[in-house]
Amino acid sequence: MTKNKAQIVDNIIRKSKNIALMGHRDGDGDCYGAMIGLYLSLIKLGKNVQIYSENDLPDSLQFLRENNQIIFTNKYQEEIDCFVILDTSDKNIISVPSVADKYFSDKRVTSILLDHHERGELAANVDCAWVEQKYCSTAELVFDLIKGMEIDIDSEIATALLTGIDTDTSSFQTQNTTSEAFASASYLIDKGARLYDIVQNTYFNNTVDSLKIRALVIDRLVVNRKYNVAMSYLLNEDFRNLCSEEASRMIGQANFLNTLKSKKMIIFMSEIESGVVRVSLRTRDHKVDVSKFAKALGGGGHVKAAGFLIKGHLIFDGSVIKIV
Ligand SMILES: [Mn+2]
Known part of the structure; x- marks a missing residue:
């Protein structure tokens, strides 16, 4: 099942030129980590990519754009041909619903859902839903996707994806912490993920x-x-x-x-x-x-x-x- 879905998503992405990514309201470390990891990967494939968000990155996640120039948007763009929703299967909490509705109703746009929550109504609304609860985080699912696509994972991609894995498991303490989560994290650290920065910014950040x-x-x-x-x-x-x-x-x-x-x-x-x-x-x-x-x-x-x-x-x- 995983292999098939990964292959289908791979094919859709390769055929697309202009890709929009969108997460959920009040995005967390996994939502933004998965989006930014996928964004940086798709840029490497030569795609035009937009991240949709109703808010800017929270202060605790600003370190994710230390070494790159990621700008978020909330404006509808006509040329989009692929729309990817990450980290929510609940249509009610999608980040920019007015834009999402336009992409859903546009037949030229192929929609993809990448999520690790329980399958919700969104799964039936998209062209391809890859939803699997075995993943500790959407970032871990994205990791499997881009590894399968043989995209070179650099330290920026690795840091973004490890942020999702680390925050959605409360630093490997929650029940969704699997051996695969550790294996993925280990691989990402080998690729240069800045674990210390992640932990300092997301756990030691009280004001x-x-x-x-x-x-x-x-x-x-x-x-x-x-x-x-x-x-x-x-x-x-x-x-x-x-x-x-x-x-x-x-x-x-x-x-x-x-x-x-x-x-x-x-x-x-x-x-x-x-x-x-x-x-x-x-x-x-x-x-x-x-x-x-x-x-x-x-x-x-x-x-x-x-x-x-x-x-x-x-x-x-x-x-x-x-x-x-
Ligand atoms: Mn998540």
Whole structure:
């Protein structure tokens, strides 16, 4: 299956001239790492490549463009003949939906999905969906793709792809850390991937503001003893005085809470913009599948890490956290 998909994607890419790449909203290390790794690889094949993103790279990932000139766009371009979506199978969280819709409805554009989340509705919308949950990260899938295409992996490509593998496994600690993930990482380090830079930029990057935000999250932590579920939250007003960079650290808060011992589930809620609450679910309990909750509530993700968005305002009335 992998071989066939890789071959099909290889063929589509070789036939295309102008390729657009797009990830999901609030892109993380895997989303941007996979996109930038693929971007640099396709440039080597002589393709014209655009990365679509609604935001610029977060500060913690700026090191990925230290030695190259990658510019993101959000403007529709008519000449695109191949559209690649990475790291999400959920149409609702795609980065620039207005442009994506145009490429989907354009018969001249061949669309490809590269993802390691549970197969979602996007898989049925594209011409070729290569979606496999065995990959720890989309970056690892892209690594297999470009290695199969015999593209020369230089230290910039290697660094971008290792960023995806390292961040999506929380530095090889999560359950999706396979021997293949280590083997891919080892290969990429041999190709010059800057592991030390990745770790310094993505894990040792707290600011005074981000630590104060964490203090709020810890202070608001409550445990529902009946269900053995721990919860915390951030209000929209908590973000108002902070730079947007801090708002992108919410996934980090959920992962941080997930270090709690013997809890069935972590629920972390944050009003990421006025009237939009992101709920992140985490578990380390082998019997719990949080993706089922997320899916039932219109979101998605993995067995151990998932989430969904709810329209409404987050309110804490002194005893109960409500979304109204
Ligand atoms: Mn990912």
